[in-house]
Amino acid sequence: MSLTMKLQINPLFSHLNPNLKSHKTHFNLQTPIYHSNKLTPLFKICTRKMMTSHVIKSSLIEPDGGVVVDLIVPENERGLKRLEAEQMVKVGLTKIDLEWVHVISEGWASPLKGFMREDEYLQSLHFNSLKGDDGCVVNMSLPIVLAVDDETKDRICGANDVALVGPDGNIVAILRSIEIYKHNKEERIARTWGTIAPGLPYVEEAITPAGNWLIGGDLEVLSPIKYNDGLDNYRLSPKQLREEFDRRKADAVFAFQLRNPVHNGHALLMNDTRKRLLDLGYKNPVLLLHPLGGYTKADDVPLDVRMEQHSKVLEDGVLDPETTIVSIFPSPMHYAGPTEVQWHAKARINAGANFYIVGRDPAGMGHPTEKRDLYDPDHGKKVLSMAPGLEKLNILPFRVAAYDTVAKKMAFFDPSRAKDFLFISGTKMRTFARTGESPPNGFMCPGGWDVLVKYYASLQTEEAATPAAVSA
Structure with missing residues (x-):
């Protein structure tokens, strides 16, 4: 059964596409683009004229407060x-x-x-x-x-x-x-x-x-923050990202945050999102693939490994380099579920993204003492659709992807033939990589999978060497 929801185009950016004339334009989509403005009357939602000296060319979406703050001393x-x-x-x-x-x-x-x-x-x-x-x-x-x-x-x-x-x-x-x-x-x-x-x-x-x-x-x-880890060139500021969107003549920017390697299900979602935006009349939607680059918990894949894996995804053509910008989001990770996902979305507004992809249990984690999720997996996207201060951002709910054992590739889950789909969790993926067992063909591009296998093999080598080092 397909879901049908209404798309409400916020007047702050309805001018961006001539096909989106009306604030009350409706579209029927199997997976909707939506944003509820039910809370808007309770708050003063403002637009501000930007001072000439601070004008940023990108007109996709205005940053919070009207200008992007820059606190670096000249x-x-x-x-x-x-x-x-x-x-x-x-x-x-x-x-x-x-x-x-x-x-x-x-x-x-x-x-x-x-x-x-x-x-x-x-x-x-x-x-x-x-x-x-x-x-x-x-x-x-x-x-x-x-x-x-x-x-x-x-x-x-x-x-x-x-x-x-x-x-x-x-x-x-x-x-x-x-x-x-x-x-x-x-x-x-x-x-x-x-x-x-x-x-x-x-x-x-x-x-x-x-x-x-x-x-x-x-x-x-006193000077721009640098980490000297070989990845600083990926750490584009909001101002730099807006300039890059302008250079590429983007008429829509859709942001996808992740703290895990990109598998073909993620790629399917991102490519499908671009297709949907093209179907809505946009001419050049650009993907901001924006992995989190600050603190993450110990069992997450480290940033340098994730960035190498992401580069292989582009090299293998799973994502189009011409319509994708890979950049590092420098924020630390809280794993605070619906509370934190608002921060993730708000920060992307300041970077110029006017569409934000949200999935199952965004920014969530397992309960630290009980065998269950800490947060309801649907609450993140529901909260984003109502959160004060995010009214100008369009929310793109995540379509669930799984491995289709009949088609032998990642595909959008079809409940009518649920038995044909295999869900490969992050934990299962890491187990495959640790043991050297290959996932089903079509789960991840070969180059990207090789990066993970090598990383986990290096961990096992270090673990094997540790007792000898201690005893010595």
């Missing part, structure tokens, strides 16, 4: 700023803190201009949004905060500005007009994840060991 001012920072109280950053500096500095969290002060933190924590002085509401579902311990708080001792020092000991930024307030960890965890069960990866990595105070303020980042 090159000719960096020397003086660095000398000034040397005289300030120093606040150390963890690796994850540095990733958040990166995120804020490039405008992924626009219009946020620094680590959250208490009023911003409380709005984010309790309302999943921020309200500007002019009454405009933007989505902000995750608190972006910096924690300090008691000793650091005492050292700051009334200072107005502090210098932020990276894990390598170098000063990376200045935090201006600071505010220090209490870090209630239990409240933050409960409201972000909906549970305080032990075993939440981001909590154990970044919150439990963090200090009991939060420090907010305006960021001045």
Whole structure:
């Protein structure tokens, strides 16, 4: 049975395609493009005229706040700023803190201009949004905060500005007009994840060991954040992505985030999405394949391996390089389900994407202490369709793909012949790769699969060598 839903074209970008004239235009699609605006009357949803000096050519979708925030100090001012920072109280950053500096500095969290002060933190924590002085509401579902311990708080001792020092000991930024307030960890965890069960990866990595105070303020980042891992050329900022969309003359951009290798089911979904947009009258829809590049849990495939695998997918022609942009999204991963997926969607608005693909259980994970999913697998896409501040983004629900044992390829699941389909979970895929067993022909392109097999073989080699190293 096919599903039929209505497509509501938001007037903020209905001008982009001459075939989408009316805000109430309807289409019948087996898998719909939809966005419910039921909550719109409750909020002031704003458009703003962009100042001439900040105009970004891409007109696909306006960034939150009207401009993409850029907090990188101009090159000719960096020397003086660095000398000034040397005289300030120093606040150390963890690796994850540095990733958040990166995120804020490039405008992924626009219009946020620094680590959250208490009023911003409380709005984010309790309302999943921020309200500007002019009454405009933007989505902000995750608190972006910096924690300090008691000793650091005492050292700051009334200072107005502090210098932020990276894990390598170098000063990376200045935090201006600071505010220090209490870090209630239990409240933050409960409201972000909906549970305080032990075993939440981001909590154990970044919150439990963090200090009991939060420090907010305006960021001045002394130079662009670089990781020198051979992947910096993939880390395009929102401004750079918008410029690339313009260069390619994109009239629609659809974003797909993943933290796993790309199999042929993912590719089927992405290629089908482009076809549907072409059928709607768009001339050049461009895919933003946007893997998450910040913190991930230990059993996820590392970023460098995923990027190598993604490159093989393009080399093998599974995705078209001419209509695909592969870029790294620098945010850390929370695994906070419907709360976090709003952040993922909001950040892509700032990068210029006006369509966002959402799948089953986005940003979810298994419950850390029980044998079940932590979140309802359908809640992510439902929340995105109603979330305040995301009204201008069109949501593309994920069509479920599985291995068709008759056609011997990945295909969209057909409930009428359910017995013909094989679902290969991420866990099963990793088991195949670890054991050297090949998945069914057509599950993943051969070049991409070879990358995974080599990665897991290297892990086994390291594990085998570890006891000898310890005993020596």
